[in-house]
Amino acid sequence: MTKNYYKAACLAIGMLLFSCASEDMMEETSTQTATVGINNTLEMSKKTPIKTPVNILTWDFNDLNEWEDATQAGVPNYYIENGILRMFTNANTWDRTKVKSVATYTSGTYSWRVYVPTMGVGDCASIGAFLYNDDTHELDFEIGYGKESARQELNAVADDLIVYATSQANPYHSFPTKIKREQWYTLSITLALNNKKKYVATWKIDNRILTTKTLTYGTQKKFKIFCSVENLSFIGDHIPTTQNYGLFDWVEFK
Incomplete structure (x- = not known):
């Protein structure tokens, strides 16, 4: 037990x-x-x-912060009104009114929202949206009435203006086409890099490709962004007889 x-x-x-x-x-x-x-x-x-979200820089022109005057002739003919940068040139002058970004940029897409008005018939006046490093490293949109010879080649009618998409050098390249007046447009230049690390520039209007060109240089050349209205002899037949202007709603880089 x-x-x-x-x-x-x-x-x-x-x-x-x-x-x-x-x-x-x-x-x-x-x-x-x-x-x-x-x-x-x-x-x-x-x-x-x-x-990481894609970096997009946008300038809405509520002010001119991060921009500086670049006027080459005449007085700075521009002002801001309701978030829009208005630039103009005077009649019977060779005014060259410009602003430029303070900073410089390389590869990416540059865009300008621009209003193209009626411009004086035969006037040597140009609305410019362009990138500038120096005189041989410059990429442009230039919009104006155009020389009569250029208008005839493009079969331009009364409400057409001429727009040039241009590389000033390295290499030189210029593509002219027509653009309707009294409308807003988004102009853009894209700088991509090819396998040789050279820029490939593509000019577009409202996302429609105008022309593309491989350049002889790459990111060692940095650009300032420009907005301008200038009286330039190449884009008309006589010194302007009217005041010409352009409107810039915004500029963007991404």
Whole structure:
């Protein structure tokens, strides 16, 4: 009887010790599993790339912060009105009214939102949206009435103006086409890099490609962004007899 009682007591104590050990093992396993789960999550978060939004710089012309005067002839003929930069040149002058960005930029897409008005018939006046490093590293949109000879070649009618998409050098390239007056347009120049690290320039109006040209240089040439209205001899037949203007709603780089 005593022996049986002793055996039963030993059996009960053994089962109790086994139960406690099992609980400890389960708790340790559960803790290890939870820790591994946290570590895996941390590792996955480290490996998962975080998408950075594309950098877009936009100037809305509520002011001229980050821009400076670049007028070459005459007085600075421009002002801001209701978030729009109005630029103009005077009749019977060779005014060259310009503003330029303070900073310089390289590859990317440059865009200008521009209103093209009626311009004086035969006037040597141009609305310009362009990139400038120096006289041999310059990419332009130039919009004006155009010489009569150029208008005839393009079969321009009364409400047409002429727009030139141009690389001034390295290499020289100029593409003329027609554009309707009294409308807003988005002009853009995209500078991409080819496998030789040279710029490939693409000129567009309202996302329609006008022309593309591979340039002889790359990002060692940085550009300032320009807005202008200038009286220039190449784009008309006589000194302007009227005041000509252009409107710039915004400029963008991305």
